[in-house]
Ligand SMILES: Nc1ncnc2c1ncn2[C@@H]1O[C@H](COP(=O)(O)OP(=O)(O)OP(=O)(O)O)[C@@H](O)[C@H]1O
């Protein structure tokens with residue numbers, strides 16, 4: 001139907017849009033060594049401001065663009081001033097987590113204001129297409145190319161000829177030296193966030209017009225694509241980000257041409273993982289060079305963990321164990337079952353992110369692997385559910401570790417990006433591998449939980465089952481952390497160079513952590529599958545990964561009891577306060593932000 | 608406006624910590640107007656940290672730092688630079704991907720008199736003739752000696768009243784060492800006070816007016832450079848450094 005030239009044009013146009021996001025990310029990374037996960041949210045805000053302007057205010061196109069750029073820039077300035085500047089002297093990971101929290105808050109605010117339903121965003125341009133060689137090109141394509149080019153020129157002129165632009169370049173090469181020349185780094189940060197946000201907002205507007213549709217799911221996609229393009233081009237490298245974006249646009253477009261639309265994102269994330277593994281500095285840096293800062297694995301706020309006496313733990317566990325004997329409502333049990341399932345995921349993440357220092361943003365993928373394995377085994381091979389769940393855990397442990405292992409040599413923020421990408425890849429494979437996973441239809445009719453042939457139907461029995469599994473996993477993890485192995489894990493986290501010097505084989509220890517963590521998460525996913533009886537590729541999404549991370553930070557990174565307390569608190573409190581479902585994600589985002597700012601060591605303290 | 612009496616720079620009773628570890632113990636140093644003052648000391652004695660204290664990059668836990676009679680405590684680094692203190696950091700720290708010209712001009716970041724800045728750039732090229740042919744080159748591609756020249760030119764571009772330098776001769780060939788020391792003298796003769804950190808005592812004492820010897824965060828010896836040059840204790844204080852050098 002379309003010619004190769006069409007795919008090329010499409011790839012370059014989409015690449016242009018990515019470039020607007022990626023350049024902003026590169027500027028911010030250059031100056032602050034921060035991957036701004038809120039960039040996609042600004043893009044989302046841009047798209048919706050554009051919708052308001054076009055559909056409600058009927059502004060002409062140039063005014064729409066300016067309006068979007070200005071409002072987005074303001075949002076960027078606010079994020080910098082109130083979200084990130086207070087964290088200047090915090091641990092390395094704090095600003096990254098803050099941008100994640102900010103993106104949750106912004107996305108939810110947009111969703112609450114405009115509803116999650118998609119909206120049309122007409123481009124106001126005539127719908128004609130010109131023949132170019134064997135392909136066609138429309139006015140909107142030209143507009144996007146024009147905006148991309150103009151922005152690039154403006155940015156170039158700013159960096160090359162303005163005083164503030166010089167300050168930006170100097171600060172991104174050597175922050176301290178720039179300060180010694182009198183550069184006010186706060187102003188530089190402000191400038192960079194303002195510019196990045198303006199570009200990101202305009203990008204959102206253009207994408208909305210290009211597909212004539214906007215919805216709140218755009219946000220995460222944009223962040224991911226921008227990060228892919230930026231890392232491919234070399235983190236912090238502005239021209240690299242442009243090239244990386246165009247390359248990403250082309251790879252996606254050709255991938256779609258050959259395999260179909262649902263493969264678009266798969267190609268993007270595969271490109272990312274390949275670049276991260278083979279050339280973590282991007283395509284334009286020498287392969288041998290180590291990734292630039294931030295690369296330290298250390299990020300935990302030093303704290304003295306709260307010591308909980310053993311009897312108190314035993315009493316609490318006993319109370320929860322006998323809870324179903326009391327006249328508690330079905331609703332309370334249901335809530336606690338959810339808490340126990342989340343607790344298992346949190347146990348897994350607190351080990352990987354807290355104890356070993358690999359901040360995973362794709363942990364929900366482990367749930368998905370466990371859930372699909374268990375569901376398919378019990379459904380198609382009639383494996384008993386109990387065994388199927390264990391198999392799900394083992395599959396998560398094996399596959400999860402295998403998938404992450406090429407990224408073991410990455411550190412700091414790069415681990416987070418890699419895990420995020422791998423999480424997306426898992427979900428996209430589930431979507432596309434229809435012969436096994438049933439693709440977008442999902443799997444329904446999953447048999448209920450059962451144990452030794454007895455179906456667990458009553459809420460109390462499900463409650464006990466999940467509670468006992470979680471407690472067993474927690475006890476095992478406690479044993480593990482108290483052992484020699486636990487000390488090695490923490491040594492790797494605190495100083496992986498020193499740990500290596502002591503002869504610790506980092507890969508082996510990281511593998512062990514992911515195997516144990518993968519098992520716990522896989523079991524949680526397996527139980528969930530039989531509980532829900534229906535799952536699809538979106539059941540276990542990035543939102544859950546971030547929720548788990550919030551739980552883990554709330555409890556105190558690395559803290560086993562903390563992971564469970566955090567899960568009960570985050571699942572339970574919204575129920576106690578009867579907070580409507582649509583506000584919950586917003587609350588989680590705010591909780592994450594407040595924690596990072598005021599109590600990075602969590603409730604019970606990091607270990 | 609300025610208090611013409613009293614020292615230009617004074618550190619009084621400074622105690623500095625990195626986390627739990629104390630780096631400075633009751634440190635007191637003064638730099639008289641128009642003088643070259645040298646801070647000597649072995650590795651990890653806290654020399655660079657002293658520079659960072661002056662520049663506001665590290666905050667002391669207690670003690671006073673004043674410049675021209677006014678306290679610098681609580682000021683940000685850019686504010687301190689605007690008071691008239693320029694710096695040549697340890698290992699030069701040029702902006703590697705910017706051109707040599709841009710690097711030198713970055714030194715004038717706090718100034719707004721464009722024409723005078725252009726004149727000063729020409730002046731730098733007469734002072735550092737080598738840099739003339741390198742202006743459009745990436746700073747990262749310069750040799751160590753050339754980088755030192757560029758860093759000194761960059762520092763002078765702010766028309767500072769004082770320059771602080773961290774080991775300006777480190778890693779340079781003997782030829783360049785002599786040239787750098789000569790240039791420091793020249794700069795000083797034009798009225799710029801100099802506070803420099805050095806490990807190489809004999810070189811530094813040749814050009815300094817006063818010197819302080821720092822040992823694990825404490826001043827163990829101080830006085831006019833002329834007297835210290837012949838002081839046997841210099842050798843003792845320096846045994847670590849001297850041995851490492853030979
Ligand atoms: N940012 C920092 N965090 C923690 N400790 C530091 C930091 N910077 C320096 N130190 C420690 O403080 C002490 C003094 O360091 P400083 O750099 O001031 O020494 P120096 O005299 O300049 O040494 P050198 O001759 O090696 O340049 C050293 O023990 C060093 O390890």
Ligand SMILES: [Mg+2]
Nearest residue numbers: 654655656697
């Ligand atoms: Mg030093």
